[in-house]
Amino acid sequence: MADIMNPVTPDNSDSFDLLLTTFPKNGTRNVGDHLITESALKLVRHRVPNYRPVIVFREEPLEQFDKSSVRTILAPGFTVSDETYPNKFKLYENLEGVLEKIFPVGCSFQHWIPSYKTYEEYCYSNETLSLLKSLSKNDGAIPCRDELIVKMLDNWGISSSYIGDLALYDPDVIGKKFTRSKKIExxxxxxxxxxxxxxxxxxxxxxxxxxxxxxxxxxxxxxxxxxxxxxxxxxxxxxxxxxxxxxxxxxxxxxxxxxxxxxxxxxxxxxxxxxxxxxxxxxxxxxxxxxxxxxxxxxxxxxxxxxxxxxxxxxxxxxxxxxxxxxxxxxxxxxxxDVFKYIDDCYWDLVRPYFDRFSAKLGWSQSRLGLVKEKFFRRVFL
Known part of the structure; x- marks a missing residue:
């Protein structure tokens, strides 16, 4: 388990990875943000056990890290609200040479009014539109945590897809049978x-x-x-x-x-x-x-x-x-x-392929035997 309170620093290797957390060590200390970060780490480490990114709070600028040495920047819970950069995520002052290394996933959208109208009437600045369209090219689409975000982005010409909130997915639980509650204690x-x-x-x-x-x-x-x-x-x-x-x-x-x-x-x-x-x-x-x-x-x-x-x-x-x-x-x-089956199906069809692709950027490749085992498990038990 990563220690967000005391994150690792880059070693002397040629390249390293960054993870942008939405969890504030001070202030609100919202444990939900901590859960998003830990879920992303677990999903990568399910494939790459030695994945040890430098964890940086989203509001901290990244100028302290040499762009040429950064291999990937994973951003779980990245917000697609307007002016996300640089107001929500500082990133680098100049994104040239690093934009293609940023991978937003399980992207969120913040607004206080819970209605369809909020999504349908939302407006973007040209700067944010340009950023989101560029980020969508890194994996072919921006993976979002609900279907209304996907529809909103698509309406603005931003390639997006549904993946769900990453905190829904625990590789150790996926596929397990739901036991009905006989009594709520x-x-x-x-x-x-x-x-x-x-x-x-x-x-x-x-x-x-x-x-x-x-x-x-x-x-x-x-x-x-x-x-x-x-x-x-x-x-x-x-x-x-x-x-x-x-x-x-x-x-x-x-x-x-x-x-x-x-x-x-x-x-x-x-x-x-x-x-x-x-x-x-x-x-x-x-x-x-x-x-x-x-x-x-x-x-x-x-x-x-x-x-x-x-x-x-x-x-x-x-x-x-x-x-x-x-x-x-x-x-x-x-x-x-039906809810848990849906979560399982989304994991197999959406989450697993995404993190397979991301992990490949870290030098990981799934063995043929492992692929056969997973396909067998899904066919027999799900």
Whole structure:
């Protein structure tokens, strides 16, 4: 496991690799960003065990690294929002001679309003359009984490493809059978970003407790606790929840290994459970979650936090979540089998080929025997 807190530095070899992380060591310390980075590392190391890139936070300029010595720059979770360069990702002041070495993957799009209109009316500057079109040539298309991003980029003439959020894919879990939950004994509730959803959170917390009266209940921070999240946690604790701070180090997410169900607003709380072959309910409060909730079977268990205007918080969603949980728990959450099959299929058809191609740039080549074994595994077991 890479140490993002204390990344490696280049050795004296002729070339080295960079990985641009979206995880801030200070400030929010959003563990979801840490999960994206670690997922990308694991997907490469599944093929190239000695892959040890220099890990750099996206806001740090890269002038300290000699362009001619850089072999690849992997950018998991790269944002395709306007002015991504240099406002979100500093990169180099001059991209000449290095642009073709940058590989964005699982690309995201940030906007606070969760609606189709957000994607349909979004505008790009000529500078960002030029950058994204150039980056798309490095692998033939920009791999994005939801289908709405793909459609938006295609409308702007930018070659793109769906690959999904990289955190969905754990090579050690892909292909494993989903075991239906006979009884939910523990539930984790992840706290929202926006304070305006406080009353809505109170309702969802209360109805989740009503749905699972005998379960151990947790209220979870995914970022450094703030005034808003502390207020939510205090209410949750007053009705019987236990508070957990999972911000920062990726190892903290191991807590979810022993929790049966997630309900909440944090996208990577939701994805952390799907990654583990566990059911989850996502309350959609922004475009990041909205895009994934409109992507194939990933729509299951996703509910809008806002009304049709895209801004007013929904008074109906708490009851919608409660009804969904009651019906799904009755059948052992069996409908999630389609979600996990979808994740497996995307891994085999999209993720695996992408990281095979990227790993080839690191000098890796898959053995014929290994290819035969993987094809056999998929034919017999999937």
């Amino acid at each position: 523990s539930v984790a509730f992840s706290i929202q970003h926006k304070p305006k959803f406080f009353k809505q959170s109170m309702s969802i917390l209360s109805l989740t407790k009503k749905a699972f009266p005998d379960a151990q209940l947790y209220v979870v921070h995914h970022s450094t606790p703030s005034k808003n999240s502390i207020e939510v946690a205090e209410y949750a604790k007053s009705i019987g929840y236990i508070e957990k701070d999972l911000s920062g180090e990726i190892e903290k997410l191991d807590f979810y290994d022993d929790v049966d169900l997630h309900v909440g607003y944090r996208l990577h709380g939701h994805i952390s459970f799907l990654r583990r072959r566990k059911p989850s309910v996502l309350i959609v409060e922004d475009a990041r979650s909205f895009g994934i909730s409109k992507t194939g079977p990933l729509s299951l268990g996703a509910f809008s936090a806002v009304d049709d205007d895209g801004t007013t918080w929904s008074r109906a969603v708490a009851r919608q979540v409660f009804d969904f949980l009651r019906s799904q728990s009755y059948d052992g959450f069996k409908d999630y089998r």
